[in-house]
Structures are given as C-alpha cells and as structure tokens.
Amino acid sequence: MFLRQTSFALAALFVLSGPAFTAPLVTPLQQAVAQAASEDEAIAAFYRARDFAPVWMGEGAEHRRAAFLWALDQADDHGLPTARYDAATIRADFGAARTAATRGALEVAMTKRFLRYAQDVSSGILDPRKVDRTIVLDVPKRDWLEQMTAFTDGDPYAFVQGLWPTSPNYTRLLREKLRLEEMQRAGGWGATVSGGTLVRGSDGEGVVDLRNRLIRMGYLRRSAVSAFDAEMEAAVRAFQIDHGLTPDGQAGGATMTAINVSLDDRMGQILVGLERQRWMNKPLEPRHVLVNLAEQHAYVYDDGKVTFDTVVVVGADTPDRRTPEFSDTMTHMVINPYWHVPRSITVNEYLPALRRGGARHLEVYSRNGRVNRNRINFANYTARNFPFSLKQPPGPRNALGRVKFMFPNQYNIYLHDTPSRNLFARDLRTFSHGCVRVGKPLELAYHLLAPQSDDPKGLFTGYLRTGRESRVNLEQPIGVHIVYWSAWVTPTGRVNYRGDPYGRDVKVLRALQDAGVELDASRS
Structure with missing residues (x-):
C-alpha cells in the first residue's frame, strides 16, 4: 500500500515534467528518498507531503543537520543511550554517501534517528508499563509528523532544545549528574566507613573515614580533625535530613548504610530520576497534589510552589499492596466516611x-x-x-478516619485519614493495603477547601460534627500525581536520596542499561 501511494505521488510529479520544463521535477535523490521512506507509513506520509524533498542534505540542510548533531553531542548529559543515535557514524556516513541511492537511504535513516532521539529525550526511553505493571503513568506522546514539519520550518536549534523537559526537577537532576561525573573523575567519595555507630566524642580511623567522606560529599568543610566533634555532628544531621532519616546526628545503622552507598549507585538513581521526569514531561495543573511513594510524603503545589506537605503511609511491599504510579483528578472529599x-x-x-x-x-x-x-x-x-x-460505619475506629480524598480510579486508590497514628513517626512508612494514609488529614482538607470558603475549617467541622457520611465537592478539581522519585534536588540545591521500597528503580535502571544507557560516571 505504501509503495503504491509513493508510486502514485511520484507519477504525479513526473506528469508535470515535459517539454515545458527544462528539467524533470523528480530527481534521482527524490526517487531514492521515496523508495527508502516507503517502508514506514508515517515517514512516507511526511515525505509525500513535501514531494520527497530531503531534510538533511542539499541546499539549506546544513543548519538542520548541525543542530541535530549538536543535540546528539549533548545526549550523554541527559542520560540517553548515545550508541542508539551514533553521531560519529552519522558524520562518517555523510562524508561517504556519493550516489543518489545511498544519499536517499541516509536521508530516511537520519529522520528515523531524529524521531527516536526526540521520543527518548521528551517522553522517555522506556515504556514504564513494560518495566513494571504497577507503573501505569500515561506518558506524553507527540504527533511526530507535525513535529518533523515544525522542525523543518522553524529554527532547528530552538526546536531540539524545546524537546528537553522544562521541569525544574529535570534541570536540577541534570546538574547533579554533571556534579557526580566530576566527583568520579576526581576520585569519588573515598573509602567506605567501617565500624559501629559513631557519635559525638568518638575518634579513630572510622571517624577519619567518615570525615573524609562527608567532605567529598559536600557536607563538611576541609579539616584535619580526627574526633567526632560538633561540626561533624551537624554535618551528619544535614546528611540525615537529605536522606529521609531521623536527624539525631549519630552515624550508625541506617545512616551508615546510606553514607556508604557508592557514587555509581547514586548515579544510577539520578539516571532513573531523569527518565521518570521524562515520563512526566507534560504541563501539570496550577494546583495539584504530588505523592512521592519513595519518600512517603505528599505535597500540594500552587503555581509551582509547595503550599502544604505531610508525611504519608503507602502500600506495603507485597505484590497485592504496592501503591501504583498514576495520575488522576481529585473531585471531592468524603467526611465521616464508611x-x-x-x-x-x-x-x-x-x-x-x-x-x-x-x-x-x-x-x-x-x-x-x-x-x-x-x-x-x-x-x-x-x-x-x-x-x-x-x-x-463512621466513627473513631473507622479505618479511613474522619475524611477521605477521592480521585475515582480503576485501582481504587485514594488518600485518607487513619486512627493508626504511630506509623507516621517511622523512617520507612510502607504499611497500607495500597491507599495513601495522610499524616495531617484535617489540615489537608482545610487547605484544599480554602479556595471555595472563607472559613474552610468551620465548613469541614460542620460536616464532621454531624457524624454522618457527607460528600463535599471541590469547586476546582485538583490533579493528583502519584510518583516514585528516589532522587531529586530542592530549589535551594539540596540533593535528596531515598530508598527503593518496591524495587522499581532496580527494574528501571536495568531496563535503561539494556537500552544502552551507560552508568559509568567517570566517562568524560
């Protein structure tokens, strides 16, 4: 079918050639492009629309080609599989292509490479649902025929940069990736810290190793101190805060485990984080709730700024209880829920x-x-x-507590209160059957109701005191995004890492490496 359509298109062009024309309208290069493009419906349609005129070679094509090759030279910075696009081979092929047939085949191959790169950098290298069945995010997709037309008609450099996610989260992760690469080239974080718990007043080889590692990580200024002093205690406390640990200033147990995580393992988290940001490369609602399963924390964002946050308890790490990753829309809350x-x-x-x-x-x-x-x-x-x-029925022992926040979905997941308050004090909070238990449920309710009431607390309390189940609609629906981010950088530059409670990051990283993403942070 594609070959037939291509033949008809070429025939139409040939009909226009004849005695009135000094040269045929169809060149050997156009014929070769048509032949090479006929194997792919979308690409064939794109070239038919432009009468098989080349994009990557000929007059005016140098700027497009240079822009694409420039973008490929940045591909490693984004954690992309550079061998998939192979900029060096592209440059060599353009120097070697002499015949119309080889130039036509190269033209179409370039377009395929370009579309592959555009998809990878803007929407992700992987299909998340194929990596883990509980990652059910709707990854943004583009109409690549329209995108190719926009690329050929506009500023190619601006276009390729416009493919990159614009989220501040993505940009900050890119900077952290570069920082880790520089650190790896400079020798890494040094020796791991051995021994038992180190506290203020400790001394010895373990304290020296801890000091050196905290210096390399950026938590401690350079010094020759060999004792665990107040400054080191403050550095440990800052490290604990950035890693979601109880900030007691003591280096032992979970803190020591986190301190001894290798730089390459942290680089793996950054690469996974970049891919996860590409999966979310879409405009988010001006007001939305973001639940980070890896952190077990929830946030409300208003116009890009955090206006509320709370710890949460999420699904336990069993196949039937892990909370899925997805996006939906919160439409109402239920007070005194059954x-x-x-x-x-x-x-x-x-x-x-x-x-x-x-x-x-x-x-x-x-x-x-x-x-x-x-x-x-x-x-x-x-x-x-x-x-x-x-x-x-509603009551003080109700498993959902006093309120649940509804964003109806096929997974039957929602946010809710709970009478079991003791779990919120733990560092790892994976205990529910899959729903998200909120540490500050009443405060969240007041916050969400504030745009539609001058007295949101009074409005909520009025319903609560009845003891009856009541539905309260949100006048402005709110986006809900349940994500799994184990690495991120705050607006103030604090790099945060968390664990991988469901083992999803391990799967994503393995899939990225299978796709050709290189983990070695020491590569220049």
Whole structure:
C-alpha cells in the first residue's frame, strides 16, 4: 500500500515534467528518498507531503543537520543511550554517501534517528508499563509528523532544545549528574566507613573515614580533625535530613548504610530520576497534589510552589499492596466516611474472624441491604463463595478516619485519614493495603477547601460534627500525581536520596542499561 501511494505521488510529479520544463521535477535523490521512506507509513506520509524533498542534505540542510548533531553531542548529559543515535557514524556516513541511492537511504535513516532521539529525550526511553505493571503513568506522546514539519520550518536549534523537559526537577537532576561525573573523575567519595555507630566524642580511623567522606560529599568543610566533634555532628544531621532519616546526628545503622552507598549507585538513581521526569514531561495543573511513594510524603503545589506537605503511609511491599504510579483528578472529599471493605481484605482477613464471631465493628450486607450477622453461619462459606460485603460505619475506629480524598480510579486508590497514628513517626512508612494514609488529614482538607470558603475549617467541622457520611465537592478539581522519585534536588540545591521500597528503580535502571544507557560516571 505504501509503495503504491509513493508510486502514485511520484507519477504525479513526473506528469508535470515535459517539454515545458527544462528539467524533470523528480530527481534521482527524490526517487531514492521515496523508495527508502516507503517502508514506514508515517515517514512516507511526511515525505509525500513535501514531494520527497530531503531534510538533511542539499541546499539549506546544513543548519538542520548541525543542530541535530549538536543535540546528539549533548545526549550523554541527559542520560540517553548515545550508541542508539551514533553521531560519529552519522558524520562518517555523510562524508561517504556519493550516489543518489545511498544519499536517499541516509536521508530516511537520519529522520528515523531524529524521531527516536526526540521520543527518548521528551517522553522517555522506556515504556514504564513494560518495566513494571504497577507503573501505569500515561506518558506524553507527540504527533511526530507535525513535529518533523515544525522542525523543518522553524529554527532547528530552538526546536531540539524545546524537546528537553522544562521541569525544574529535570534541570536540577541534570546538574547533579554533571556534579557526580566530576566527583568520579576526581576520585569519588573515598573509602567506605567501617565500624559501629559513631557519635559525638568518638575518634579513630572510622571517624577519619567518615570525615573524609562527608567532605567529598559536600557536607563538611576541609579539616584535619580526627574526633567526632560538633561540626561533624551537624554535618551528619544535614546528611540525615537529605536522606529521609531521623536527624539525631549519630552515624550508625541506617545512616551508615546510606553514607556508604557508592557514587555509581547514586548515579544510577539520578539516571532513573531523569527518565521518570521524562515520563512526566507534560504541563501539570496550577494546583495539584504530588505523592512521592519513595519518600512517603505528599505535597500540594500552587503555581509551582509547595503550599502544604505531610508525611504519608503507602502500600506495603507485597505484590497485592504496592501503591501504583498514576495520575488522576481529585473531585471531592468524603467526611465521616464508611469504609467499604475491599473483597480481598474481606475474604482473606475478615472471613476467618467472622467464623470465630469476631469483627463486630463491621456491618454485613447482601445484595438486598444490611443483614443480621447473628443469623449467618459464616463457617458455611469460603473465600470463593462468600456472598456478602462488609462496611465499617463512621466513627473513631473507622479505618479511613474522619475524611477521605477521592480521585475515582480503576485501582481504587485514594488518600485518607487513619486512627493508626504511630506509623507516621517511622523512617520507612510502607504499611497500607495500597491507599495513601495522610499524616495531617484535617489540615489537608482545610487547605484544599480554602479556595471555595472563607472559613474552610468551620465548613469541614460542620460536616464532621454531624457524624454522618457527607460528600463535599471541590469547586476546582485538583490533579493528583502519584510518583516514585528516589532522587531529586530542592530549589535551594539540596540533593535528596531515598530508598527503593518496591524495587522499581532496580527494574528501571536495568531496563535503561539494556537500552544502552551507560552508568559509568567517570566517562568524560
């Protein structure tokens, strides 16, 4: 079909040639371009629209070619698989192409390379859903026929730079990648720190290694001090804050583990972070909620600035409880919510308790409504044939607490309060069945209601005091983005790292390396 369409297009051009013309309208190069482009529908359509005129060679093409090669020379800075585009081979091929056939094939190959690069740098190298089934982000896509036309008609240098994500998060990660590369070339972070817990007043070889490593990491000014003094304690505390650890100033346990993470491992987190930012390369709502699963923290952004934040508890690290990554829209909140117990929890956790006469805090429902649990012999049912559903009414023991924040989605994930407050004090907060428990739920509710009420706290409290389940719509829906960022840089330049609680970063990094991304930070 493509060959037929291409032939018709070429035939039409040939019809226009004849005695009235001094030269045929179809050159051997155009014919070669048409032949090479016919193997790909989208590329063939692009070239048909321009009568098979080349983009990368001939008069006026030098500027486009130079802009693309310049972009490829920056590809490693973005953590892209440079061998996939192979700028050196492109330069050699242009010098070697002599015949119309080789030039036509090279022309189309260049366009394919360009589209591959444009996709990689603007939307990501990987399909996240193929890396992990719980990464269900909608990656931004572009109409590449339109993009190629824009590239050929406009300033090519401005166009290729416009492909790069403009998020400040992305830009700051790029700078951190360059900093780590410089540090690796300078010898890395030095020896790992051995021994037990080091605290203020400690001395010895372990303290010296700790001092040297903190200096190389940028947490401590250069000195010859061999004792763990107040300055080192402050440096350890700053390190702990940047790594999501309890800032007690003592170097032991989790703190020592984080200090001894290798520079290459941190580089891997930066590369994964860049790819994750490319997956989110789209305009976010002026007001949105961002939940970072790796950090177990949630933020409200207004016009690019954080206006509220809170610790959260997220799904436990089991296949059926890990919180997925996705984006949706928050439309309302429910005050004094009923908890509709999910089927999996009903049959796996509560059915055994029901058989023993327990779980009295739950109401039992059939298709026809609430039933008297005392008339049911729960021993007659298994997880497969259990015909009832369970609900927990509003109250102080309700699993959802006093409020839940709804962004209806197919994964049945939402944010909510909880009566179990003790878990919020932990460094690692992965304990839920998948939903996100909010550390400051009432304050979040007031904050979200503020644009539609002069007294958001009074509005919320009025509903709360009724004890009845009430739905309160948000007059301005709010975007919700559940992400998994284990590396980021704050606007003030503080580099933050977190762990990989679900093992997703390991999968992403392995897939990036399989695609040709190089991890070695010492390469120049």
